[in-house]
Amino acid sequence: MPIPDLAESFVGAVNKVTLGATKEQGGTRTSTITVGGAKNVVYAGSPGDAGEKPVIAMDVLDVKPEDWPDILAEPYGDVLDNPAQWAKKCIDEFGADLICLKFEGIHPDTQDKDAEHAENVTKQILEAVGVPLILWGCGNNEKDNLVMPKVSEAAKGENCLVGTVEEDNYKALTAIALADGHHLITAAPLDINIAKQVNILTSDMGFPLEKIVTFQSTGALGYGIEYAYSIQERQRLAALSGDKMMAMPMICDVGFEAWRAKEAKTVDAPEWGAAQDRGPIWEATTAVCLLQAGADIIRMRHPRAVKAVKNFINQIWK
Amino acid sequence: MILIGERINGMFSDVKQAIADKDKKVIQDLATKQTELGASYLDVNVGTAAADQQGTIQWLVEAIQEVCSTPICLDSQKPDVIEAGLKVLNADNGGMLNSTPLNKKNDDEILDKFIEMANQAGPKVNIIALTMDKNGVPQDIDTRVAIAAEIVQKAMEKNFDIQRLFIDPIILPVKVPNAQIQPGNILAAVDQIKYLSDPTPHMTMGLSNLSQGASERSLINRTFLAMAMAHGMDSAIVDVLDKKLMNVVATAEMLMNKQLYSDSYLKAYKAS
DSSP, X not given: OOOOOOSOOOSOOOOEEEEOOBGGGTSOBSOXXXXXXXXXXXXXXXXXXXXXXXXXXXXXXXXXXXXXOHHHHGXXXXXXXXXXXXXXXXXXXXXXXXXXXXXXXXXXXXXXXXXXXXXXXXXXXXXXXXXXXXEEXXXXXXXXXXXXXXHHHHTTTSOOEEEEEXXXXXXXHHHXXXXXTOEEEEEXXXXXXXXXHHHHHHHHTTOOGGGEEEEOOOOOTTTTHHHHHHHHHHHHHHHHTTOGGGOOOEEEEHHHHHTTSXXXXXXXXXXXXXXXXXXXXXXXXXXXXXXXXXXXXXXXXOHHHHHHHHHHHHHHOO | OEEEEEEEETTSHHHHHHHHHTOHXXXXXXXXXXXXXXXXXXXXXXXXXXXXXXXXXXHHHHHHHHHOOOOEEEEOSOHHHHHHHHHHOOGGGOEEEEXXXXXXXXXXXXXXXXXXXXXXXXXXXXXXXXXXXXXXXXXXXXXXXXXXXXHHHHHHHTTOOGGGEEEEOOOXXXXXXXXXXXXXXXXXXXXXXXXXXXXXXXXXXXGGGGGTTOSSHHHHHHHHHHHHHHTTOOEEEEOTTOHHHHXXXXXXXXXXXSSOOOTTHHHHHHHO
């Protein structure tokens, strides 16, 4: 009697997604980035099943951050009010794989900046760095629908990753991303069923499933990470079981979430350990945890956390 | 759910006519249409449409392979017809040999022959074996399970991967006198056959046979399909052109947590 092979075998795989367009591809990027392709859960299966290495996108804001703790702002020195130099520093000094340009300043509750501002910042960053870009709206639907189409157009042909689209607000950005040749981030509020629905809705508009990256919402260590973890894991398992509507690579917003935690940003708490270490540790731990649930792109902020997570990625995805 | 499209069968008048006229287009349209609508395999059965069963099954297989790469389920109880089909089958796409009983009065080795043919055809070619032996189709639960056990044992002896084995507990028309007990017997047999080995063999059935001659055919088919799926039936030979039936498959899979729910889950199921 033969010994049955009990190794888990999956029929599906995570889609491979390539961001950025070089000169030959109609853009101006000097390099592209490919993520996805996993054919098993993280750590399991043969090395060939692991897919592409996850990547780190460092956040650059369109305006000077007003509420960043000193420990987070300090490594950036004087570039925080200059997005182009900020982006360059992330690539040249901190080893970021790509840049996530987050339009914090267009939100009506912050500086309510206009589309022209957003277009300008986009162009400056495209000029300053050669890596692919993620272009991420402010989260206010009305304002994003006004500004993000202009941003998309300003980066036309660069094959950026733009977002986010949601169940009740997906048409405007999906249409423009399709027209401008970008990839798209579909977002859901820690709800796997809604996540699938958004993918179906965008795909109904003719947007290719192969050009979508999903954002399930992120919770930091101690602040709901278990929800983010289990949903990402569920998405990976759905992808592996052949669910084409859930076979996208995933992105997490670790930097923002980790630095909201009081454990990361409170300086005056010596009983919690050295303040200069706590924040980076909080961010790195959150990132490493979510990488194990299958995240493909991680948005991060502190260079020391980036360094630690890169080290982890390089050891696991050899 | 592994769905085997039933339409390319000489018992259907359009297929019979196409075979008589050597009209490839009718067959090819059925092949692409069934594939689009979710068939994982295409059943190909010459039936009584032609005297030359071997030549006809080859013609059908070749016609289908010209337009799609959906794996083909060669359907005949005659090993020489299956063998003829295998000669032209592109086994790299996968395939299915449908079907063999455990044994026959005049052929004690028929299961062995099917296993041998499948093994020679390659690792992607599966077998459907009927819970039937030289005494015919059993009516009760226990005999069905006992025959299934012998089939599983034979497959193991022959080093045939159990995951390539599909067991068909044979569903009979519910309209036949005294046959109403059979659907329940099938479900009970499926419950037990699942425990014969680990990994378990797949379970399949020729669903449309259940409603043979009945009114409300589609309703009977889809109701029993949902019941059987809940008992672990993971495959069926069905009319994939029956939209309501396909919606039941999608919904049952969702309710069994095999597909993620979303408001448009029917659409999502069709797309994948």
